[in-house]
Amino acid sequence: MTNYDVAIIGGGIGGLMAAYQIMQNRPQSKVVILEKGYELEKRHCPAGKDKACLHCKICSITSGYAGAGAFSDGKFNLGTTYGGNIGSELGEDMAMEYITRVDKILEGFTPDYPPLYRSSEELKLKCLQHNLRLLDMNVRHLGTDRNLRTMGALIAHLKAAGTEMRTGAECLDIDEKDGAYELSLSPAEKIRTKCLVIATGRSGADFVKKTCQKFGVEMGANSVDIGVRVEMKDIIWREFSSQIYEPKILYRTKTFEDRTRMFCFNQGGLVSAENNHGVITANGHSFADADKKTENCNFAILSSIHFEGDFNKPTEYAENIARNMNFAAEGNIMVQRFGDLIRGRRTNAHRLQGGTVRPTMKAFPGDLSIVMPYRALTNIIETIYALDAVAPGTANDDTLLYGCENKYYSLCPKHNGDFEIADNMYLIGDGSGITRGLSQSGAMGLYVADRITGR
Numbered sequence: 001m002t003n004y005d006v007a008i009i010g011g012g013i014g015g016l017m018a019a020y021q022i023m024q025n026r027p028q029s030k031v032v033i034l035e036k037g038y039e040l041e042k043r044h045c046p047a048g049k050d051k052a053c054l055h056c057k058i059c060s061i062t063s064g065y066a067g068a069g070a071f072s073d074g075k076f077n078l079g080t081t082y083g084g085n086i087g088s089e090l091g092e093d094m095a096m097e098y099i100t101r102v103d104k105i106l107e108g109f110t111p112d113y114p115p116l117y118r119s120s121e122e123l124k125l126k127c128l129q130h131n132l133r134l135l136d137m138n139v140r141h142l143g144t145d146r147n148l149r150t151m152g153a154l155i156a157h158l159k160a161a162g163t164e165m166r167t168g169a170e171c172l173d174i175d176e177k178d179g180a181y182e183l184s185l186s187p188a189e190k191i192r193t194k195c196l197v198i199a200t201g202r203s204g205a206d207f208v209k210k211t212c213q214k215f216g217v218e219m220g221a222n223s224v225d226i227g228v229r230v231e232m233k234d235i236i237w238r239e240f241s242s243q244i245y246e247p248k249i250l251y252r253t254k255t256f257e258d259r260t261r262m263f264c265f266n267q268g269g270l271v272s273a274e275n276n277h278g279v280i281t282a283n284g285h286s287f288a289d290a291d292k293k294t295e296n297c298n299f300a301i302l303s304s305i306h307f308e309g310d311f312n313k314p315t316e317y318a319e320n321i322a323r324n325m326n327f328a329a330e331g332n333i334m335v336q337r338f339g340d341l342i343r344g345r346r347t348n349a350h351r352l353q354g355g356t357v358r359p360t361m362k363a364f365p366g367d368l369s370i371v372m373p374y375r376a377l378t379n380i381i382e383t384i385y386a387l388d389a390v391a392p393g394t395a396n397d398d399t400l401l402y403g404c405e406n407k408y409y410s411l412c413p414k415h416n417g418d419f420e421i422a423d424n425m426y427l428i429g430d431g432s433g434i435t436r437g438l439s440q441s442g443a444m445g446l447y448v449a450d451r452i453t454g455r
């Protein structure tokens, strides 16, 4: 049985950054990254504009080296206002120090590192005048293609530095034996490690839950976001995207006084599908290269639901809605024109083709209201009208809504203040329920690496 100093489960940005920093701090360490997905260059999603999701056993969008962020838009949010809670976990100054370090490391692997988009007072005011809150953030936009090159360079560096990098290696179980952890892998093999970093992202939610239950780690309550991916002509949001790249806007709805947010904006982008344990949800991304831009932009509108009292299964709840949406869309994502939703009729192929917005993803034309809960749908509709006040055209009849897009943040296992959930067992990144984005997950990886190596 092979012995390691540190085993990292998950090869997303959190796991990669942890490995990078451990090798920097203590180059002689024997470190392995276990990743259930494929090498970066072998990751390929067969779905696309004309083909629906094929429900691959290992989803190439969410799994493989560089994790769920590999084919993302590569937007690195260099702040703590959103993208996770490490600001409140570590304190603002410490969190910013680690986020800035992620940025510096990425710069070292990116010959053509792009400039920062900074927040705009003028747009903030415009939003405030319409009951909307534009969040402050400096954003580094790598774009999907450059992000892939940067991740490729980081992975090559880790291999050259002596990190053992395994693909197709899923960790199934963890046991504690004689002061070390024994990991059971698929294909069948056991390895031992003194220290363990779990960086399994959202796709590893079940694994984290099982591990926490096994090691008696208490799990806190959390919320879930249910919403849609919205697609329209790019020109409608260009005033915002040309200045700040990514508008992230909060709104309090009139009927329920719930908080909704406009989130994950992709200029010239594509709508994509994400497979979470066989449940297909919508997402979006865009390329930095001008020749790969589409004439559309897309973003999510999400309605947050908090659970209190006896029922506290936010992930299962949202997954059931997504599963029903897949069922009503014959195993696919559903798409509906905003005008059809408002008029209470389903979108059919004819109405979709007749619209001015050409869909960038092949989805099933239908009626979101047969599945989406009334409260969430009301919140989404009110948010679209509110956004229309600052970007007229958002509430156009031809605006497309893809359902559903969910963000799961459940669990939040209790940790010791340094993200250690059991002796020498650390839980980082999106799988911890603490982060929701690339920069903060990477920052958590660096932070934990410093703790492991005594820095």
Ligand SMILES: Cc1cc2nc3c(=O)[nH]c(=O)nc-3n(C[C@H](O)[C@H](O)[C@H](O)COP(=O)(O)OP(=O)(O)OC[C@H]3O[C@@H](n4cnc5c(N)ncnc54)[C@H](O)[C@@H]3O)c2cc1C
Pocket (backbone or CB within 6 Å): 009, 010, 011, 012, 013, 014, 015, 034, 035, 036, 037, 061, 062, 063, 064, 065, 066, 067, 068, 069, 070, 071, 072, 073, 074, 075, 076, 077, 083, 169, 170, 171, 172, 199, 200, 201, 202, 203, 204, 207, 272, 274, 283, 284, 285, 428, 429, 430, 431, 435, 436, 437, 438, 439, 441
């Ligand atoms: C389409 C899309 C677009 C996005 N765009 C952006 C963006 O522009 N900006 C941004 O900040 N964030 C974006 N995000 C979110 C971002 O990708 C995540 O926040 C980030 O990837 C989290 O990093 P992580 O390392 O914590 O987890 P992940 O990236 O999810 O990596 C976890 C890895 O662990 C592996 N794994 C899971 N379980 C096991 C196991 N048992 N054994 C072995 N391996 C396992 C998975 O295969 C995966 O590769 C996007 C996400 C998606 C899906």
